Amino acid sequence: MKEIIVYEPKEKLKPSGLIGLSDAQIDDHWNLYLGYISQVNRLNDEIVELVSQKQTSTLVYLDRKRRLGFEYNGMVLHEYYFGNLCSKCSPPLRGSLLQEIEKHWGSFQDWLDDFANTGKTRGIGWSILYMDPVTGQLLNAFIQEHENGHIAGFIPMLVMDVWEHAYMIDFKAMGRTDYINAFIANINWKTVEDRYDQGTERKLCIRF
Numbered sequence: 457m458k459e460i461i462v463y464e465p466k467e468k469l470k471p472s473g474l475i476g477l478s479d480a481q482i483d484d485h486w487n488l489y490l491g492y493i494s495q496v497n498r499l500n501d502e503i504v505e506l507v508s509q510k511q512t513s514t515l516v517y518l519d520r521k522r523r524l525g526f527e528y529n530g531m532v533l534h535e536y537y538f539g540n541l542c543s544k545c546s547p548p549l550r551g552s553l554l555q556e557i558e559k560h561w562g563s564f565q566d567w568l569d570d571f572a573n574t575g576k577t578r579g580i581g582w583s584i585l586y587m588d589p590v591t592g593q594l595l596n597a598f599i600q601e602h603e604n605g606h607i608a609g610f611i612p613m614l615v616m617d618v619w620e621h622a623y624m625i626d627f628k629a630m631g632r633t634d635y636i637n638a639f640i641a642n643i644n645w646k647t648v649e650d651r652y653d654q655g656t657e658r659k660l661c662i663r664f
């Protein structure tokens with residue numbers, strides 16, 4: 457590997473002034489996102505160094521390879537997450553994505569209930585509305601930690617963090633349901649629709 461991308465924070469994605477989610481909560485969460493970027497960059501540097509030293513059969517090298525999915529998804533999912541939050545900046549969902557949701561679930565509320573309940577899965581992780589860009593199938597899936605459960609090639613439309621760090625400051629450890637309600641009140645539907653439109657046009661989803 458001759459060249460490695462050095463990842464940097466996407467400051468424009470940082471929300472503020474949300475309804476029911478404090479800036480202190482977002483600031484704390486944002487700092488964790490910065491940590492993932494740092495870890496991704498360190499991980500890539502260390503792997504390149506180990507390769508150059510011909511250390512590819514060592515446990516250290518193999519461990520670093522195992523960590524790629526955790527650290528990369530930790531960075532990427534937070535970019536989707538912060539990017540689909542905003543304060544009073546977005547009209548309700550309408551258009552082709554709404555029609556597709558109604559086709560798959562019967563009603564918008566039925567889909568939303570399923571998305572929220574997916575996020576109540578016991579354990580730390582994420583609730584994600586995915587789209588299969590080949591068939592158009594929509595799917596609410598739970599991702600454990602950052603990397604377990606992704607469906608290869610499916611595109612995230614809406615991403616909700618349900619690790620406890622996402623709500624501990626505002627809602628404490630037992631407050632996941634209240635947090636999910638607050639998250640829903642701050643969804644940037646325009647961003648979600650843009651992701652859907654990009655996906656249906658067979659483009660890769662632009663997350664920032």
Ligand SMILES: [Fe+2]
Binds near residue numbers: 617
């Ligand atoms: Fe998080």
